[in-house]
Amino acid sequence: MTSSAELFPPTKKPAESVSGVTVRLAGDSGDGMQLLGTQLTNTSALSGNDVATFPDFPAEIRAPRGTRAGVSGFQVQFSAEEIFTPGDGVDTLVCMNPAALITNIGDLRRGGILIVNSDGFGAKDLKLAKLDSNPLEDGTIEGFRTIKVPMTTMTRGAVEPTGLSVKFADRCKNFFAMGLVFWLYGRDVEPTLRFIENKFSGKPDIAEANRLALMAGWNYGETTENFASTFLVPAADLEQGVYKNVMGNQALAWGLIAAAELSGKELFLGSYPITPASDILHELSKHKNFGVRTFQAEDEIAAVCSAVGAALGGSMAITTSSGPGIALKGEGIGLGLILELPFLIIDVQRGGPSTGLPTKTEQSDLLMVMHGRNGDSPLPVIAAQSPADCFNVAIEAWKIATKYMTPVFILSDGYIANGSEPWKIPDVDALEKIEINHPGPRAEDDPPFMPYSRDENLARPWALPGTPGLMHRVGGLEKQDGTGNVSYDPDNHQYMVETRAKKVELVAESIGDAEVFGKSRGTLVLSWGGTYGACRTAVKTALADGVEVGHVHLRWINPFPANLENLLGQYDNVLIPELNTGQLRLLIKDKFLTNAIGLNKIKGKPFHVSEIVGKIKELSNG
Amino acid sequence: MSTELPVLSAKDFASDQDVRWCPGCGDYSILAQMKNVLASMGKKQEETVFISGIGCSSRFPYYMNTYGLHSIHGRAPAFATGLKSTRPELDVWVITGDGDALSIGGNHFIHLIRRNVDLNIILFNNSIYGLTKGQYSPTSKVGTKTKSTPMGSIDQPLNPLSVAIAAEASFVARSVDSNVKHLRTTLQRASEHRGTSFVEVYQNCNIFNDGVWDYAKAKATKDESTVELEHGKPLIYAKGNKGIRLNGFAPETVDLDGKIAQDDLLFHDEKLESPQLAYLLSRMRHPEFPEPIGVFRAVDRPTYDSQINAQVDFAREKNSRGDLKTLFNSGDTWTV
Numbered sequence: 001m002t003s004s005a006e007l008f009p010p011t012k013k014p015a016e017s018v019s020g021v022t023v024r025l026a027g028d029s030g031d032g033m034q035l036l037g038t039q040l041t042n043t044s045a046l047s048g049n050d051v052a053t054f055p056d057f058p059a060e061i062r063a064p065r066g067t068r069a070g071v072s073g074f075q076v077q078f079s080a081e082e083i084f085t086p087g088d089g090v091d092t093l094v095c096m097n098p099a100a101l102i103t104n105i106g107d108l109r110r111g112g113i114l115i116v117n118s119d120g121f122g123a124k125d126l127k128l129a130k131l132d133s134n135p136l137e138d139g140t141i142e143g144f145r146t147i148k149v150p151m152t153t154m155t156r157g158a159v160e161p162t163g164l165s166v167k168f169a170d171r172c173k174n175f176f177a178m179g180l181v182f183w184l185y186g187r188d189v190e191p192t193l194r195f196i197e198n199k200f201s202g203k204p205d206i207a208e209a210n211r212l213a214l215m216a217g218w219n220y221g222e223t224t225e226n227f228a229s230t231f232l233v234p235a236a237d238l239e240q241g242v243y244k245n246v247m248g249n250q251a252l253a254w255g256l257i258a259a260a261e262l263s264g265k266e267l268f269l270g271s272y273p274i275t276p277a278s279d280i281l282h283e284l285s286k287h288k289n290f291g292v293r294t295f296q297a298e299d300e301i302a303a304v305c306s307a308v309g310a311a312l313g314g315s316m317a318i319t320t321s322s323g324p325g326i327a328l329k330g331e332g333i334g335l336g337l338i339l340e341l342p343f344l345i346i347d348v349q350r351g352g353p354s355t356g357l358p359t360k361t362e363q364s365d366l367l368m369v370m371h372g373r374n375g376d377s378p379l380p381v382i383a384a385q386s387p388a389d390c391f392n393v394a395i396e397a398w399k400i401a402t403k404y405m406t407p408v409f410i411l412s413d414g415y416i417a418n419g420s421e422p423w424k425i426p427d428v429d430a431l432e433k434i435e436i437n438h439p440g441p442r443a444e445d446d447p448p449f450m451p452y453s454r455d456e457n458l459a460r461p462w463a464l465p466g467t468p469g470l471m472h473r474v475g476g477l478e479k480q481d482g483t484g485n486v487s488y489d490p491d492n493h494q495y496m497v498e499t500r501a502k503k504v505e506l507v508a509e510s511i512g513d514a515e516v517f518g519k520s521r522g523t524l525v526l527s528w529g530g531t532y533g534a535c536r537t538a539v540k541t542a543l544a545d546g547v548e549v550g551h552v553h554l555r556w557i558n559p560f561p562a563n564l565e566n567l568l569g570q571y572d573n574v575l576i577p578e579l580n581t582g583q584l585r586l587l588i589k590d591k592f593l594t595n596a597i598g599l600n601k602i603k604g605k606p607f608h609v610s611e612i613v614g615k616i617k618e619l620s621n622g
Numbered sequence: 623m624s625t626e627l628p629v630l631s632a633k634d635f636a637s638d639q640d641v642r643w644c645p646g647c648g649d650y651s652i653l654a655q656m657k658n659v660l661a662s663m664g665k666k667q668e669e670t671v672f673i674s675g676i677g678c679s680s681r682f683p684y685y686m687n688t689y690g691l692h693s694i695h696g697r698a699p700a701f702a703t704g705l706k707s708t709r710p711e712l713d714v715w716v717i718t719g720d721g722d723a724l725s726i727g728g729n730h731f732i733h734l735i736r737r738n739v740d741l742n743i744i745l746f747n748n749s750i751y752g753l754t755k756g757q758y759s760p761t762s763k764v765g766t767k768t769k770s771t772p773m774g775s776i777d778q779p780l781n782p783l784s785v786a787i788a789a790e791a792s793f794v795a796r797s798v799d800s801n802v803k804h805l806r807t808t809l810q811r812a813s814e815h816r817g818t819s820f821v822e823v824y825q826n827c828n829i830f831n832d833g834v835w836d837y838a839k840a841k842a843t844k845d846e847s848t849v850e851l852e853h854g855k856p857l858i859y860a861k862g863n864k865g866i867r868l869n870g871f872a873p874e875t876v877d878l879d880g881k882i883a884q885d886d887l888l889f890h891d892e893k894l895e896s897p898q899l900a901y902l903l904s905r906m907r908h909p910e911f912p913e914p915i916g917v918f919r920a921v922d923r924p925t926y927d928s929q930i931n932a933q934v935d936f937a938r939e940k941n942s943r944g945d946l947k948t949l950f951n952s953g954d955t956w957t958v
Contacts, residue, residue, distance in 0.1 A: 046956045191954055235958075244955045254949065261946055268708050270700075288937035290944030293707055293930050298733040302700035305693065305730075309673070309704025312691060313712070317704065335694050425955065428946045465689040465705070465712055468668045473637065473684050475692025476676075485639065486684065 020079030022087030027096030032174035037074025044078035045245040048235025054086035066128030084533030099129035119152035158216035159209040172213035179217020246423040248387035248416035253283035255394025263434035265316035266291035270306035276414040277348040300325040304332035314464040317343040342401035349413040360604025361415035364580035381558040383411040385532035388423035405459035442469030451484040458503040514561040522548025524571035538612035632657035648799035648825035675722040679746035682717040696727025699734035714741040724760040732789035737926040738817040750831035783904035792817040851916030856887035
């Protein structure tokens with residue numbers, strides 16, 4: 001067998017070393033851009049780069065072909081340095097058709113490389129993209145290093161030996177583009193060859209065609225005179241360890257499985273499919289050998305209620321959804337809260353209100369998870385800051401849920417859920433066990449069981465059906481403290497409402513203090529959730545420019561860390577960048593009477609670092 | 623500690639809470655028969671869980687000395703599914719009413735039944751909203767005058783048994799609150815069935831809808847207006863004077879005056895794979911027909927809870943028990 005090094009010979013052209021590159025791949029939803037992006041990401045991670053990705057795709061599965069609405073994009077930054085975002089400006093843009101070009105060219109930095117499939121720019125393609133003139137000829141691409149490659153023609157030629165029809169041959173052109181991009185950045189093709197082998201194991205002709213297309217793309221780069229050199233991105237100086245590239249939803253699912261194992265519980269997920277949360281359901285349902293039971297419920301309400309039922313029975317219960325689903329779950333969550341049962345509610349946020357922007361990211365569910373239930377009904381809320389962080393968040397949330405006997409909200413978002421980054425695989429033996437105690441059986445002459453007695457954390461006992469002597473009834477009606485019997489007593493109600501709130505406040509004792517990155521004076525950038533990377537990079541950039549700025553990122557939003565008020569007082573300005581109209585700002589202002597300033601973007605897209613840097617500088621100069 | 627199993631009486635299944643239904647409510651009788659049935663079947667308090675929604679009937683769990691969950695309106699089936707899927711050894715009962723199960727909870731009701739989770743649903747049908755003080759319900763007849771329908775209700779009611787049968791029910795039965803012996807037998811049959819057992823109980827609300835089931839309850843009329851189903855037996859009622867015969871696809875009532883042989887009557891078969899007969903029986907309504915009571919359908923079908931757990935067992939056999947180290951290191955990794 002020929003080795004891949006023979007089939008994909010290393011370039012003889014000069015290689016220019018660069019510290020980091022941002023590549024965006026754009027094409028029709030059916031063009032396989034997400035696949036190309038994932039392969040480029042994985043292979044870059046495997047070669048030791050730090051990576052961050054941002055897939056951007058339409059809500060429609062197959063929007064009309066060739067239209068702007070149907071453009072699917074995938075952006076990846078790979079770097080020799082530690083990075084926190086998929087990058088602001090694009091260095092290399094690959095476009096498969098005019099619609100992809102016209103909707104993405106604005107993000108390509110001046111002098112950047114534009115690779116286009118010149119076969120995709122016929123009169124019909126231009127019409128589908130609603131273009132009167134050809135952007136390759138009308139000046140649109142001036143100022144960029146444009147490389148026009150007849151990818152369709154070349155792919156057809158390359159796969160001819162397989163005898164595949166034109167229809168199937170044309171589907172291989174993303175592998176041609178991949179081969180070219182891999183060559184340009186000297187990426188290892190081995191992982192992709194393995195991928196092809198596995199993915200098309202039952203279809204040897206398709207596998208062979210994709211291999212041939214990949215090779216043709218690679219060789220095209222080496223042969224064409226359009227490229228004088230290639231680029232080399234050296235390995236990043238990451239902490240020692242074994243790494244794996246993870247997407248947010250996958251890391252969350254694995255964190256949940258780990259939490260179940262660490263607490264000696266079996267996992268139950270009640271869920272209803274919804275973008276962008278469904279991949280958690282898909283991932284968990286693959287791991288039944290961990291004792292995972294996944295229940296695809298008839299609706300969002302049944303999903304949360306089934307989780308409460310499983311929690312009553314002693315499982316580690318979870319429900320996952322996005323904004324519209326969380327809105328439906330409110331009453332069921334409220335019941336879980338008054339039952340004081342531990343379970344996790346995961347909201348992978350997307351653009352709202354209503355159906356909103358299903359495939360786009362936003363942070364606009366914060367106030368809903370804080371307040372979106374009837375009655376006074378506070379719950380602990382934790383937010384993941386990046387794809388890999390989802391793993392830790394899941395474990396931390398389950399620790400708090402069981403320690404305090406309360407449902408806990410986990411916030412993620414579309415950007416984190418579908419984005420990916422290297423995850424340092426933890427030492428499983430060093431992961432801290434989560435201790436859970438269930439009260440044991442009682443004899444008839446023991447004192448009566450008190451289901452609503454409380455420990456020092458105000459947690460009540462988690463008594464499981466099946467335990468002799470602990471029979472008790474719980475429900476949504478107000479409980480008498482101690483006995484748990486139905487009570488309409490006014491003083492008891494006040495006491496119970498205040499006790500449930502106090503319990504959430506007590507969580508602050510377990511979550512640690514907020515930490516400051518950068519300066520402790522000047523401007524504070526206060527962030528939460530998926531904007532962590534853009535905020536951290538912006539603060540680093542501003543610090544390097546000599547600006548007095550610090551960064552505090554909130555992991556827990558309810559309760560706030562105990563030292564937050566003091567920290568806020570140390571700064572002249574508090575800037576809260578959010579992908580909403582100012583929801584954390586409202587909470588901060590309410591709690592601390594701080595005159596926080598918002599930077600609010602509601603476009604379904606994450607922040608550009610430059611947007612935050614600009615605002616920091618504006619404030620520190622003001 | 624004695625190793626002898628304690629024998630529980632009906633009283634042992636009563637909780638220490640005061641029962642707060644209106645005096646004369648049909649719920650009392652169902653509560654009493656439930657305690658009798660559990661005691662007579664040798665059930666254990668700690669292994670029994672009652673889950674209800676919202677409504678008068680849904681206060682039921684508070685009165686049982688078992689585990690109980692008084693949940694939210696219409697959703698009891700979902701809580702029960704979560705519990706039973708993870709704790710299949712528990713004996714789970716869903717207590718619901720006509721509004722709870724068929725209006726706000728209609729979706730969960732049909733999905734629980736189609737999944738055939740191994741539990742029992744007892745629907746207390748009083749054809750009225752009691753706890754909210756007297757609005758018409760999804761089983762109220764057209765023209766029912768209530769506070770919310772002063773000119774009479776205009777929507778077609780649902781037939782709970784027909785809905786359950788259409789939802790692929792494996793066990794469907796009907797009983798009457800005041801017919802204690804029949805009720806006890808029916809509850810026992812429901813408990814014995816493996817899969818979702820659905821029992822509609824005609825229950826009188828003496829405050830807001832008094833007498834709605836009088837035809838099926840009153841001594842003077844019940845023999846004429848109900849027919850007790852028995853597996854393998856012909857449908858005979860009115861103290862043996864009348865029977866049900868099939869005329870084409872439709873049932874008809876016939877006088878058993880000697881001209882009609884018993885063999886010509888409709889014979890009940892609760893074990894028929896096809897649901898047609900059960901459906902036909904569910905459509906026999908007063909006053910055109912005597913209304914069947916008893917077990918309409920009892921067929922064997924795999925249960926959701928056994929299958930969800932079988933998949934876990936199978937995955938563990940096939941892929942060995944989950945191991946975090948193996949999981950984390952699966953796929954492409956690299957070392958720094």
